[in-house]
Amino acid sequence: xxxxxxxxxxxxxxxxxxxxxxxxxxxxxxxxxxxxxxxxxxxxxxxxxxxxxxxxxxx
Amino acid sequence: xxxxxxxxxxxxxxxxxxxxxxxxxxxxxxxxxxxxxxxxxxxxxxxxxxxxxxxxxxxxxxxxxxxxxxxxxxxxxxxxxxxxxxxxxxxxxxxxxxxxxxxxxxxxxxxxxxxxxxxxxxxxxxxxxxxxxxxxxxxxxxxxxxxxxxxxxxxxxxxxxxxxxxxxxxxxxxxxxxxxxxxxxxxxxxxxxxxxxxxxxxxxxxxxxxxxxxxxxxxxxxxxxxxxxxxxxxxxxxxxxxxxxxxxxxxxxxxxxxxxxxxxxxxxxxxxxxxxxxxxxxxxxxxxxxxxxxxxxxxxxxxxxxxxxxxxxxxxxxxxxxxxxxxxxxxxxxxxxxxxxxxxxxxxxxxxxxxxxxxxxxxxxxxxxxxxxxxxxxxxxxxxxxxxxxxxxxxxxxxxxxxxxxxxxxxxxxxxxxxxxxxxxxxxxxxxxxxxxxxxxxxxxxxxxxxxxxxxxxxxxxxxxxxxxxxxxxx
Numbered sequence: 070x071x072x073x074x075x076x077x078x079x080x081x082x083x084x085x086x087x088x089x090x091x092x093x094x095x096x097x098x099x100x101x102x103x104x105x106x107x108x109x110x111x112x113x114x115x116x117x118x119x120x121x122x123x124x125x126x127x128x
Numbered sequence: 129x130x131x132x133x134x135x136x137x138x139x140x141x142x143x144x145x146x147x148x149x150x151x152x153x154x155x156x157x158x159x160x161x162x163x164x165x166x167x168x169x170x171x172x173x174x175x176x177x178x179x180x181x182x183x184x185x186x187x188x189x190x191x192x193x194x195x196x197x198x199x200x201x202x203x204x205x206x207x208x209x210x211x212x213x214x215x216x217x218x219x220x221x222x223x224x225x226x227x228x229x230x231x232x233x234x235x236x237x238x239x240x241x242x243x244x245x246x247x248x249x250x251x252x253x254x255x256x257x258x259x260x261x262x263x264x265x266x267x268x269x270x271x272x273x274x275x276x277x278x279x280x281x282x283x284x285x286x287x288x289x290x291x292x293x294x295x296x297x298x299x300x301x302x303x304x305x306x307x308x309x310x311x312x313x314x315x316x317x318x319x320x321x322x323x324x325x326x327x328x329x330x331x332x333x334x335x336x337x338x339x340x341x342x343x344x345x346x347x348x349x350x351x352x353x354x355x356x357x358x359x360x361x362x363x364x365x366x367x368x369x370x371x372x373x374x375x376x377x378x379x380x381x382x383x384x385x386x387x388x389x390x391x392x393x394x395x396x397x398x399x400x401x402x403x404x405x406x407x408x409x410x411x412x413x414x415x416x417x418x419x420x421x422x423x424x425x426x427x428x429x430x431x432x433x434x435x436x437x438x439x440x441x442x443x444x445x446x447x448x449x450x451x452x453x454x455x456x457x458x459x460x461x462x463x464x465x466x467x468x469x470x471x472x473x474x475x476x477x478x479x480x481x482x483x484x485x486x487x488x489x490x491x492x493x494x495x496x497x498x499x500x501x502x503x504x505x506x507x508x509x510x511x512x513x514x515x516x517x518x519x520x521x522x523x524x525x526x527x528x529x530x531x532x533x534x535x536x537x538x539x540x541x542x543x544x545x546x547x548x549x550x551x552x553x554x555x556x557x558x559x560x561x562x563x564x565x566x567x568x569x570x571x572x573x574x575x576x577x578x579x580x581x582x583x584x585x586x587x588x589x590x591x592x593x594x595x596x597x598x599x600x601x602x603x
Binding site for chain 1: 213216353354360405
């Protein structure tokens, strides 16, 4: 039960941090390929890798 | 483009799809679960491809290309925000939904809601709500195919949408989910290959290399590389309803029940994640490249057509088929999901109904819902576009109820009132076009339905009072 609660808290924390980064950082970056363009792609790749790692452990 | 060439390529694609669908029909077993969720026996590849093809409609190659053309990488941000949220939600919820679906023998996501909250009324409300929101959305896909065939091959609109109706019913009616999933796999392969080839052709012929393309973009159109090209309120307003798409739209949430085992489920999530990233990257860069090559297109919806007019005919034909495939794969999945919900959550709940009658009813619902969307498309009602825009925001009202499945204190009254409150908010705000504080209806829907769900659930939760009573009785 405690384990499930900790998992929920961890998921919520990861979700909120990633969404907060997604909604703020790109709007502060310069108008370059290395700005918001690259940031959004890298953030997506990191999220996918986290997803693979996380769902891999569950499966 | 010559009509005969379009008809020839379309016919080849349709015949291949029919063969796959016929093979799926031959492999089909018996029963409602087999017809609507392939008896939970889909492999990882088929599950990933059907999830991808269902999620990504013709909006990508037509709408998002035009959006990237108009507002630059804000369009990519909006689409990747959806993908990021979906990957995270699937990581957490997909294993739970899959296990619960299996344990409680659920065929539809609404059935899961009904069983969790012990309320058939909730299942009926969500089914009716999904019908109201998704039928207009489907009709827009029909309309898209009709206009595409008219614009590219001169085929009259009514003939175009009738062809679309025949294709969709054929792929869905025969073999149910197995047919839809296998034909979706074909559609998604066509979608990704056609878009990769098109992007490579546009970049290499227009700029010589990706390096030159990025250089031109940065030097000639730096404004396209700004995330602020779209207003922040619009960005939030567009993103939030899509962030919960994986839970709120039955045609995708039902796909969490399909994989045959945990490994297939994992492969479904991974496969979809990479498909989404690659497809979004391609589509957005097509829009950005088009802006550099054809900077004066006024109607953003015609950007893809403009690109296709400047590529070899064979490539244009493959891309055309990929756009039709994207529409068809989205619509057939929605039709099957809505049919399953009408069958299981409404027809199946009528007292004294023989269970054996459920499958014939469900099979009959497939053409019925398809024809309903066709009639909407035939009428070309002005309100259809607005209703389809409303659909993603409207279905967001069901998100708290789905997430609340795992909250002990969530109640059926909380779930029902949150859906009604959120749905009503969206309908009122879209119909009056009044956006309080400049925030879009989807944002208000999320706030109001979440608050209603939490407050009403806490107010109607009897578990604490019951446990106190039990303590007193025991004493």
